[in-house]
Amino acid sequence: MMTGRFEEMTVLITGAGSGIGQETSLAFAETGAVVIGVDRSEDGLGATAALIASTGARFEALVADVGDEGSVAVAFEQAATITGRIDCAFNNAGITQSSTLAADIGHEEWERVMRINVTGVWLCMRAEIGLMLRQGGGSIVNTASFLSLHSMAMQTAYVASKHAVLGLTRNAAIEYAASDIRINAVAPGGIPTGMMAQSLADVDEAGREAARKAIGDMHPMKRLGTPREIAQAVLFLSSADAAFVTGACLSVDGGWAAL
Numbered sequence: 001m002m003t004g005r006f007e008e009m010t011v012l013i014t015g016a017g018s019g020i021g022q023e024t025s026l027a028f029a030e031t032g033a034v035v036i037g038v039d040r041s042e043d044g045l046g047a048t049a050a051l052i053a054s055t056g057a058r059f060e061a062l063v064a065d066v067g068d069e070g071s072v073a074v075a076f077e078q079a080a081t082i083t084g085r086i087d088c089a090f091n092n093a094g095i096t097q098s099s100t101l102a103a104d105i106g107h108e109e110w111e112r113v114m115r116i117n118v119t120g121v122w123l124c125m126r127a128e129i130g131l132m133l134r135q136g137g138g139s140i141v142n143t144a145s146f147l148s149l150h151s152m153a154m155q156t157a158y159v160a161s162k163h164a165v166l167g168l169t170r171n172a173a174i175e176y177a178a179s180d181i182r183i184n185a186v187a188p189g190g191i192p193t194g195m196m197a198q199s200l201a202d203v204d205e206a207g208r209e210a211a212r213k214a215i216g217d218m219h220p221m222k223r224l225g226t227p228r229e230i231a232q233a234v235l236f237l238s239s240a241d242a243a244f245v246t247g248a249c250l251s252v253d254g255g256w257a258a259l
Contacts, residue, residue, distance in 0.1 A: 017044020137180030189253025
């Protein structure tokens with residue numbers, strides 16, 4: 001049921017075909033927003049569209065690769081014609097890496113992680129900022145990570161990429177603060193999404209369950225978070241309730257950042 005919190009606003013979400021992006025798309029739709037979902041997976045976007053259909057909200061799907069400059073340009077050209085504006089953007093698309101020591105990461109994998117997680121965020125931010133400057137303001141939220149603030153063995157490329165996302169967020173925030181464009185980040189802890197499943201793909205079910213419990217136990221709250229908990233944080237940062245918040249990194253990680 002729509003509540004009207006973002007009624008008559010247009011929200012663009014990357015990585016909208018699964019996990020946090022899909023749940024955040026649904027959460028925005030429930031508040032009355034027009035949601036533009038961007039993802040590489042047409043099937044994933046179809047699943048998101050089916051979920052949003054029950055809310056009565058408008059959902060527009062755009063298939064694009066956020067790490068490809070031409071693909072992003074085409075997607076945002078299309079996005080700009082849907083309602084004529086983008087009030088809020090959530091740059092959420094990202095990938096993980098294999099569990100590999102820093103000196104053993106292949107160049108191809110390093111480039112793949114950086115292309116999606118860093119270049120992808122920058123390309124989308126660049127397009128979003130251009131639109132928001134013309135329309136007189138807006139809000140951008142980027143998906144950082146608790147690993148934007150910490151380190152983790154065997155995850156050098158991913159950690160480096162998420163540190164970079166936080167740097168992009170903070171620097172752009174100060175550059176465009178006077179233009180009424182707020183740019184913030186949300187930093188999830190462990191969330192049971194497809195990305196986590198992918199990282200445990202080579203483990204049997206008993207091992208996966210043990211790994212999920214071990215990851216949950218690393219948080220002071222002794223559990224994993226949920227995609228909806230991240231979505232609610234994104235909605236807050238995107239809303240008028242956060243009108244004086246920019247350049248912030250909101251940790252939604254069960255207390256992990258406090259360790």
